[in-house]
Amino acid sequence: MPYVNIKVTREGVTESQKASLIEGVTNLLVEVLQKTPAATMVVIDEVDMENWGIGGLPVNEYRRRKANLDGDTKTTDQ
Template sequence: MPYVNIKITNEGATPEQKAELISGVTDLLVRVLNKSPATTFVVIDEVLMEDWGVGGLPVADYRKSLLKPS
């Protein structure tokens, strides 16, 4: 009984995009591990930007740092 938890920042993923993620992950588990879609669970958690960090920085600051010329 696979359980997959996808975490994304809350930047407006549409219900259609989320449905595609759920379908795609389920299909992958069926294809690679021969798991039953009926017992495959996929949960999508949306995380506030200020609650997500990358490289020691809040994600918004990290993204800004990528735009700065070296």
Template structure:
């Protein structure tokens, strides 16, 4: 019974995009590991952008730093 948790920032992923992620992950587990789609669970969690960070910075600050470093 596979359980996959996908976390993304809350930036407007559509219902259709989420459905595509769920189908794609389910199909991949079926193809690679022969896991039954009926027993595969995929959860998508949307995290507020201000609650997401990397490189020691909140996401928006990190992105601004990347843009500044690139040009």
């Protein structure tokens, strides 16, 4: 009876993508650990961009600097 918590930045995750995450992670637990789907809970947390930090910076600022360093504007490290 596993419990899975998935935290992602709030960037327009659709209802369909959420359903895919829930289905996928539940299937994974069935395959790897023979867990019962009905006893598997998944909670997705969408975190505002300014509330997520990486590299000592809010994630937007981190991506901006990383893109600059990489010499382009390709969004990196989603």
